[in-house]
Amino acid sequence: MLPKDFISPFPGLEEALSEEPAVSVRVNRAKGIAVPHGAESVPWCPSGFWLGDRPQFTWDPALHQGLYYVQDASSMITTLAVKQAVSLLGLTSGVLLLDACAAPGGKTIAAIDALPPGSMAVANEYVPGRAAILAENLAKWGSPAKMVTRGDTARFRRLPGTFDIVMADVPCSGEGMFRKDPEAVRQWTPALVEECAARQREIVANLWETLREGGIFIYSTCTFNRTENEDMLAWLLAEYPDGIHISLDIPDGWGPVTTDGCTHFVPGRVRGEGLTIFMVSKGVPGSGMRQQPSRRASSADRNRKSKKTSAPVSPDCFRWLDSGEEYDIRDENGRIVAVPTLWSAQVKEMSGKLDVVGCGLELATVKGRDVIPSQSLALSTALRRGAFPEVTVDYAAAVAYLRREAVAMPDGTPRGFVLLTYGGYPLGFVKNIGNRANNLYPAEWRILSTHIPPVPPSVV
Numbered sequence: 001m002l003p004k005d006f007i008s009p010f011p012g013l014e015e016a017l018s019e020e021p022a023v024s025v026r027v028n029r030a031k032g033i034a035v036p037h038g039a040e041s042v043p044w045c046p047s048g049f050w051l052g053d054r055p056q057f058t059w060d061p062a063l064h065q066g067l068y069y070v071q072d073a074s075s076m077i078t079t080l081a082v083k084q085a086v087s088l089l090g091l092t093s094g095v096l097l098l099d100a101c102a103a104p105g106g107k108t109i110a111a112i113d114a115l116p117p118g119s120m121a122v123a124n125e126y127v128p129g130r131a132a133i134l135a136e137n138l139a140k141w142g143s144p145a146k147m148v149t150r151g152d153t154a155r156f157r158r159l160p161g162t163f164d165i166v167m168a169d170v171p172c173s174g175e176g177m178f179r180k181d182p183e184a185v186r187q188w189t190p191a192l193v194e195e196c197a198a199r200q201r202e203i204v205a206n207l208w209e210t211l212r213e214g215g216i217f218i219y220s221t222c223t224f225n226r227t228e229n230e231d232m233l234a235w236l237l238a239e240y241p242d243g244i245h246i247s248l249d250i251p252d253g254w255g256p257v258t259t260d261g262c263t264h265f266v267p268g269r270v271r272g273e274g275l276t277i278f279m280v281s282k283g284v285p286g287s288g289m290r291q292q293p294s295r296r297a298s299s300a301d302r303n304r305k306s307k308k309t310s311a312p313v314s315p316d317c318f319r320w321l322d323s324g325e326e327y328d329i330r331d332e333n334g335r336i337v338a339v340p341t342l343w344s345a346q347v348k349e350m351s352g353k354l355d356v357v358g359c360g361l362e363l364a365t366v367k368g369r370d371v372i373p374s375q376s377l378a379l380s381t382a383l384r385r386g387a388f389p390e391v392t393v394d395y396a397a398a399v400a401y402l403r404r405e406a407v408a409m410p411d412g413t414p415r416g417f418v419l420l421t422y423g424g425y426p427l428g429f430v431k432n433i434g435n436r437a438n439n440l441y442p443a444e445w446r447i448l449s450t451h452i453p454p455v456p457p458s459v460v
């Protein structure tokens with residue numbers, strides 16, 4: 001059932017909205033996952049796959065290990081858009097990207113997968129309560145080169161000319177979600193479309209300032225109407241005469257349809273939900289330079305800082321990372337974090353101007369004399385395997401761990417912090433104290449339901 005005043009802009013859309021949505025996942029190539037079982041490739045995303053059915057994802061430890069992310073195939077276009085943007089920028093490393101409307105993080109993950117080595121992603125969320133799930137999803141994906149912030153996009157006006165790529169997956173009227181979300185059908189009105197468009201213009205205006213000269217802006221909605229898409233592109237180009245529209249490289253035959261510069265993913269034409277995307281560069285792509293941090297941290301600075309913080313940072317922390325020398329490791333009020341050295345001056349600058357939820361990789365928390373390794377470290381691609389004793393657990397123990405229940409350790413397990421693995425990949429830490437092991441899985445991430453499926457789901 002569609003909203004009363006909704007006029008379908010594409011033939012066949014209404015019928016398609018009454019069909020079952022496709023199920024798709026993005027696999028984590030950075031963790032060595034290649035192809036899910038029995039899956040079919042999404043042509044616009046090398047790590048995207050349609051599944052034949054809908055497994056009970058919650059009960060698959062691999063999901064919690066960050067080995068894959070459940071993602072609608074249309075959203076996976078972000079990977080292609082970011083790859084195209086990077087190529088237009090002519091950069092082979094060190095891209096600074098902002099995803100300004102990021103929770104729960106699917107498109108940030110899609111962008112991270114497309115960035116060249118040595119890049120950094122900043123993921124911002126406006127609704128404070130949604131920033132935690134964003135941080136959790138990014139921690140599971142495992143890249144240490146990230147920063148999570150919360151707040152109004154107006155805050156980014158304080159960082160002019162800073163980002164090479166800015167993504168705005170803006171809040172919208174949600175016509176593309178009609179099939180999956182009955183609430184989207186209930187809330188939709190022509191007035192909502194106008195309201196959303198006004199907010200979107202405000203967001204775009206805030207973000208244009210933070211995009212550097214020659215940088216690329218990627219705008220997307222999960223709605224079809226012209227007001228929030230084609231009219232928004234026209235408004236942007238009129239408002240900012242340095243804006244140049246960039247066509248997304250999509251071969252004929254994949255299914256999306258482009259109208260007046262906007263590429264639409266339409267159910268019925270693609271096996272995915274509704275999504276619209278366009279790209280605009282600020283002047284000639286790659287022409288300008290990124291604004292450098294106002295005060296670069298010199299090596300003298302860094303030495304001073306490490307002297308100041310070296311006492312609380314346990315030397316163990318340096319041994320936990322695959323390449324400890326590439327990170328600045330510091331104690332931030334009892335949280336030990338590792339920030340890629342390359343970005344440490346930039347992170348410092350941004351931290352002074354944004355409301356930071358977390359930056360880099362949280363290695364550990366300090367409690368009294370204990371330096372307790374974090375779940376983010378267990379799931380990070382930067383973890384040095386072998387840094388902790390490891391115990392392999394079976395399915396029942398893996399689910400018990402994810403529920404934060406006690407897990408028995410085999411005889412002979414060393415005391416202290418132990419990394420549990422499932423299927424050969426890290427699951428999380430326990431502290432083995434001899435007669436029992438304390439489960440260190442974050443309470444707020446735990447599986448709440450006590451049901452357990454008779455057959456374990458297995459996606460990758």
Ligand SMILES: C[S@@+](CC[C@H](N)C(=O)[O-])C[C@H]1O[C@@H](n2cnc3c(N)ncnc32)[C@H](O)[C@@H]1O
Pocket residue numbers: 075100101102103104105106107108125126127130152153169170171172199203222
């Ligand atoms: C379409 S969703 C983003 C989905 C996300 N990019 C993903 O792929 O997982 C839009 C996001 O914008 C946030 N938002 C709401 N109001 C906003 C505002 N005024 N400014 C910026 N973002 C806002 C919403 O909370 C929501 O998380």
